[in-house]
Amino acid sequence: xxxxxxxxxxxxxxxxxxxxxxxxxxxxxxxxxxxxxxxxxxxxxxxxxxxxxxxxxxxxxxxxxxxxxxxxxxxxxxxxxxxxxxxxxxxxxxxxxxxxxxxxxxxxxxxxxxxxxxxxxxxxxxxxxxxxxxxxxxxxxxxxxxxxxxxxxxxxxxxxxxxxxxxxxxxxxxxxxxxxxxxxxxxxxxxxxxxxxxxxxxxxxxxxxxxxxxxxxxxxxxxxxxxxxxxxxxxxxxxxxxxxxxxxxxxxxxxxxxxxxxxxxxxxxxxxxxxxxxxxxxxxxxxxxxxxxxxxxxxxxxxxxxxxxxxxxxxxxxxxxxxxxxxxxxxxxxxxxxxxxxxxxxxxxxxxxxxxxxxxxxxxxxxxxxxxxxxxxxxxxxxxxxxxxxxxxxxxxxxxxxxxxxxxxxxxxxxxxxxxxxxxxxxxxxxxxxxxxxxxxxxxxxxxxxxxxxxxxxxxxxxxxxxxxxxxxxxxxxxxxxxxxxxxxxxxxxxxxxxxxxxxxxxxxxxxxxxxxxxxxxxxxxxxxxxxxxxxxxxxxxxxxxxxxxxxxxxxxxxxxxxxxxxxxxxxxxxxxxxxxxxxxxxxxxxxxxxxxxxxxxxxxxxxxxxxxxxxxxxxxxxxxxxxxxxxxxxxxxxxxxxxxxxxxxxxxxxxxxxxxxxxxxxxxxxxxxxxxxxxxxxxxxx
Numbered sequence: 001x002x003x004x005x006x007x008x009x010x011x012x013x014x015x016x017x018x019x020x021x022x023x024x025x026x027x028x029x030x031x032x033x034x035x036x037x038x039x040x041x042x043x044x045x046x047x048x049x050x051x052x053x054x055x056x057x058x059x060x061x062x063x064x065x066x067x068x069x070x071x072x073x074x075x076x077x078x079x080x081x082x083x084x085x086x087x088x089x090x091x092x093x094x095x096x097x098x099x100x101x102x103x104x105x106x107x108x109x110x111x112x113x114x115x116x117x118x119x120x121x122x123x124x125x126x127x128x129x130x131x132x133x134x135x136x137x138x139x140x141x142x143x144x145x146x147x148x149x150x151x152x153x154x155x156x157x158x159x160x161x162x163x164x165x166x167x168x169x170x171x172x173x174x175x176x177x178x179x180x181x182x183x184x185x186x187x188x189x190x191x192x193x194x195x196x197x198x199x200x201x202x203x204x205x206x207x208x209x210x211x212x213x214x215x216x217x218x219x220x221x222x223x224x225x226x227x228x229x230x231x232x233x234x235x236x237x238x239x240x241x242x243x244x245x246x247x248x249x250x251x252x253x254x255x256x257x258x259x260x261x262x263x264x265x266x267x268x269x270x271x272x273x274x275x276x277x278x279x280x281x282x283x284x285x286x287x288x289x290x291x292x293x294x295x296x297x298x299x300x301x302x303x304x305x306x307x308x309x310x311x312x313x314x315x316x317x318x319x320x321x322x323x324x325x326x327x328x329x330x331x332x333x334x335x336x337x338x339x340x341x342x343x344x345x346x347x348x349x350x351x352x353x354x355x356x357x358x359x360x361x362x363x364x365x366x367x368x369x370x371x372x373x374x375x376x377x378x379x380x381x382x383x384x385x386x387x388x389x390x391x392x393x394x395x396x397x398x399x400x401x402x403x404x405x406x407x408x409x410x411x412x413x414x415x416x417x418x419x420x421x422x423x424x425x426x427x428x429x430x431x432x433x434x435x436x437x438x439x440x441x442x443x444x445x446x447x448x449x450x451x452x453x454x455x456x457x458x459x460x461x462x463x464x465x466x467x468x469x470x471x472x473x474x475x476x477x478x479x480x481x482x483x484x485x486x487x488x489x490x491x492x493x494x495x496x497x498x499x500x501x502x503x504x505x506x507x508x509x510x511x512x513x514x515x516x517x518x519x520x521x522x523x524x525x526x527x528x529x530x531x532x533x534x535x536x537x538x539x540x541x542x543x544x545x546x547x548x549x550x551x552x553x554x555x556x557x558x559x560x561x562x563x564x565x566x567x568x569x570x571x572x573x574x575x576x577x578x579x580x581x582x583x584x585x586x587x588x589x590x591x592x593x594x595x596x597x598x599x600x601x602x603x604x605x606x607x608x609x610x611x612x613x614x615x616x617x618x619x620x621x622x623x624x625x626x627x628x629x630x631x632x633x634x635x636x637x638x639x640x641x642x643x644x645x646x647x648x649x650x651x652x653x654x655x656x657x658x659x660x661x662x663x664x665x666x667x668x669x670x671x672x673x674x675x676x677x678x679x680x681x682x683x684x685x686x687x
Contacts, residue, residue, distance in 0.1 A: 031116075
């Protein structure tokens, strides 16, 4: 079991290990600048065209729109031709030029603008993913202090080798994965394991690169090459998953290739066959261009996009940011859900769950809380902040403390109103029979009916309360967490005054109030209970699982083990998480959802959707909305297919006038677009 002592040691906020912010601006990308230029020229030309302006005014503007938005896909299409492949991008360029050749300049320019904008957004998403991966690698410090036979030297972290000994000073980030040789401190390793509270580190304990050291100094032996550290592996997993194409995407690309070839071949045939049988050049060309326009996949594309984009907009109004239409479609296809614990099902920040004064201490709850808050006031440790915050919420006045001292792995002390007050760790409640206490550094227990935990001479039976031995040999009963509290995985701190225990404070990572209802809704939607995947301890995971109705619990997972767990659940898994350690699982899942407020930068960038308000009830609502969008997509594809088939047959068998062909093509586009807009209604979300 990983030990966690609730001593106030690490000078860090609750979740300090966030990624350095690296942000590529949209207009920094050439694709975005060209798309913007094409859109501006098109808008000016359209205004002049519809306003009755002369052709010499709007004609060159349309041409500039064609050039700005079409040169890059045209170049890529030519490169694809050189590689003996054909894609829809080139087909759209040819269709746009063909439309211009027969006088439909506006339609062709609109097609160009749509494709240019799509390419810009794709480039932007790729750049932001690269930003987040670089920011993740920046968690590990650039340099490290290496201990040598002659003293110390500062070296680049990338040059560390297995077997090197590092000196990690208080408040520094650990430069390499390794094991503690000497020293006692705490490390905030939420970025790697997702644990709610800082973890005490003693000789023999493992530490990870990029995690934050507390106030104690550590000597660490490097056990992994920097390129093989946990943080580096997380970055590699994210990059690998980002490059991996989903099966649906592979299928679409195969269909796209065949469709593009088919339309080109058919257009050439429509032009050449009548010409061979004596038709005049103008009529043959007009029929071929009409065929290319009515056979173009614009209606199919718009049959898909309006429902999905309407669903994206509706979800956004309700606090769910879905990053793309593809992501919205994927949400509705999931058949199993995996959930992180810390920061996802729980709030990810410690709170005071119970204040228990000792019998005969002369203190009530407010008095004990005031005493502890006075000592903890000078600390930046998350547990200390929770105690001080609770005092503020209850309106408890905090006395001034003097001589504040933090003792790594033990606790803190200060003089309050002439008395030496210490606040130190009793331990983390384990999952043993009868509410046993698990091993917590120097704390230990047999885990049967009630166990004792030694904390600098204090003894506890783990059931009715903890016993503390005062300096004069007196014994004082200090209530501990009662077995009926069910606070498995909680952290308890002991408060002593002049060596005499005066009470305990229990801190918990509180469950989100909506978590049980959200789990039940997801179970109803998918037909299977969600799975809990966490890097935290088994006791803490079991408590959350029991409270939310989850039966499948997998605890103590490192990031790569979460990835394996997600993959083992099947091909269509929805993963919901918040931390850096969740990013690889978010990337490999069929769909990933990140918590917006508590989420790390990397998780937010990797996920397909973000809960802006951290409301878990929005997850099942978004899945339901996505399924509604998928149904409308199927309806629209049928409508678009019927129109395209009818218009193509009309053009081939009879004589389809170009204006009627354009009207039918555009009419089908409008029809499926309006059908998709139904998902903008409030009832679509509530349903």
